[in-house]
Amino acid sequence: MEYHPLPQPDEIEVRVREDAMGAYFMMFATTAMGLPLPILNLVAAVIYYYVNRDKGKFVQFHTLQSLYSQIPVTLLNSGLVAWTIVNFVKDFDFTGFYWGYLVMCACAGLIYFIFSIVGAVKARKGIFYYFVFFGKVAYHQVYRIRPKYGTSAPENRPPSY
Amino acid sequence: MRRSILKDLLILLGVFALIWLLASLFNYPDKPKLLSIEKEERLGEAYVDLILLNPMFRELENEKIDSAVSMIGDRLEANLEHSDYLYNFVVFDSKMINAFTVPGGNILISSGLIAFCDSPEELASVMAHEMGHVEERHVVSRLIKELGIDILTSGDQYVLGEVTGLLTSTSFDRKQEEEADRFAAELLERSSIEPRTLATFFRKLEEESDNELMKHFEIISTHPNFSSRIREALSYEPADDFKALPMDLDWEGIQAGL
Numbered sequence: 001m002e003y004h005p006l007p008q009p010d011e012i013e014v015r016v017r018e019d020a021m022g023a024y025f026m027m028f029a030t031t032a033m034g035l036p037l038p039i040l041n042l043v044a045a046v047i048y049y050y051v052n053r054d055k056g057k058f059v060q061f062h063t064l065q066s067l068y069s070q071i072p073v074t075l076l077n078s079g080l081v082a083w084t085i086v087n088f089v090k091d092f093d094f095t096g097f098y099w100g101y102l103v104m105c106a107c108a109g110l111i112y113f114i115f116s117i118v119g120a121v122k123a124r125k126g127i128f129y130y131f132v133f134f135g136k137v138a139y140h141q142v143y144r145i146r147p148k149y150g151t152s153a154p155e156n157r158p159p160s161y
Numbered sequence: 162m163r164r165s166i167l168k169d170l171l172i173l174l175g176v177f178a179l180i181w182l183l184a185s186l187f188n189y190p191d192k193p194k195l196l197s198i199e200k201e202e203r204l205g206e207a208y209v210d211l212i213l214l215n216p217m218f219r220e221l222e223n224e225k226i227d228s229a230v231s232m233i234g235d236r237l238e239a240n241l242e243h244s245d246y247l248y249n250f251v252v253f254d255s256k257m258i259n260a261f262t263v264p265g266g267n268i269l270i271s272s273g274l275i276a277f278c279d280s281p282e283e284l285a286s287v288m289a290h291e292m293g294h295v296e297e298r299h300v301v302s303r304l305i306k307e308l309g310i311d312i313l314t315s316g317d318q319y320v321l322g323e324v325t326g327l328l329t330s331t332s333f334d335r336k337q338e339e340e341a342d343r344f345a346a347e348l349l350e351r352s353s354i355e356p357r358t359l360a361t362f363f364r365k366l367e368e369e370s371d372n373e374l375m376k377h378f379e380i381i382s383t384h385p386n387f388s389s390r391i392r393e394a395l396s397y398e399p400a401d402d403f404k405a406l407p408m409d410l411d412w413e414g415i416q417a418g419l
């Protein structure tokens with residue numbers, strides 16, 4: 001699989017760097033906004049991605065990385081909200097399993113927060129900073145060289161044995 | 162690249178699953194321990210003394226019955242896995258079919274209930290149910306919820322009187338009843354008493370549910386779901402090697418002395 005070459009920090013315009021940094025902060029704002037109903041912030045984040053799509057691959061990469069890493073945090077939080085409501089409505093016990101989940105959500109939120117800050121600072125400096133997993137996925141999606149249209153045209157091949 | 166992404170994902174999932182697991186194992190306090198056991202026992206003693214002063218709950222002086230009840234109680238207590246309480250079973254003289262729990266491990270049983278039970282096992286199943294309320298601290302949590310810890314522990318005579326009034330007419334919510342039933346079934350099994358006796362006893366209660374004598378009995382205060390509790394009690398499956406050990410009591414002889 002081939003990838004587009006990465007630009008070096010001095011090749012990236014300041015305005016582009018600022019847009020990339022903005023992506024992380026934007027995701028923060030939506031996360032905080034979406035806390036009572038965590039799915040909302042995902043919608044906001046996706047809209048933000050589409051608005052900024054044409055600002056170049058560097059911005060796209062950071063926006064996607066931020067968006068992807070937000071998804072599991074949002075899902076975890078949604079689960080927590082749902083679990084809490086169910087417990088209250090049905091008068092279930094708050095088990096160790098529940099508290100463990102809460103701790104896990106808090107850890108995920110904290111890690112997401114720290115990584116996003118670092119990501120934002122690096123983006124401002126024009127540096128690629130890869131989150132575990134999400135960084136690779138975002139890179140793969142943005143910088144992979146996609147096969148050109150036309151190569152998918154019918155192609156004759158000998159029979160397979 | 163794909164392999165590397167997959168590896169990252171697995172590591173991430175593993176780390177968070179581990180966090181969840183470890184954090185779940187941590188012992189979270191799930192019961193209100195605001196009231197220490199010692200304090201609860203002291204309060205409980207005062208409540209029992211006050212309740213027994215009431216002519217409706219006069220203590221029954223009958224050695225035969227006392228020794229039968231403590232024999233059943235000892236058997237159950239000996240099979241508790243762990244308990245902070247020292248149990249005190251008191252039989253009071255009343256035609257009412259009734260049994261209730263007073264904080265500190267005190268369980269009050271009416272002579273009417275003893276007459277109503279066809280076997281010592283039936284009485285044991287009620288006692289085990291009440292012990293469930295004690296161990297799960299249902300009474301204490303309810304009192305704390307209704308009165309607040311400060312009023313409850315104030316030691317004021319008037320409050321004491323009010324609390325005893327509450328105690329003699331306690332009712333629990335459905336969840337607490339189910340917990341107590343479950344606890345009773347398990348304790349009965351460990352004590353070599355057929356755990357499904359509870360279902361038999363419930364059915365008898367249900368048949369006589371119009372009986373005025375049992376209108377204060379907390380065990381049936383959650384009326385609408387009584388049949389589901391019978392079903393639940395019946396569906397309890399004792400271990401394969403379970404063997405009931407009959408109570409060595411002349412039950413009819415004991416009841417004749419009432």
Ligand SMILES: [Zn+2]
Pocket residue numbers: 290294333337338341379380
């Ligand atoms: Zn009960």
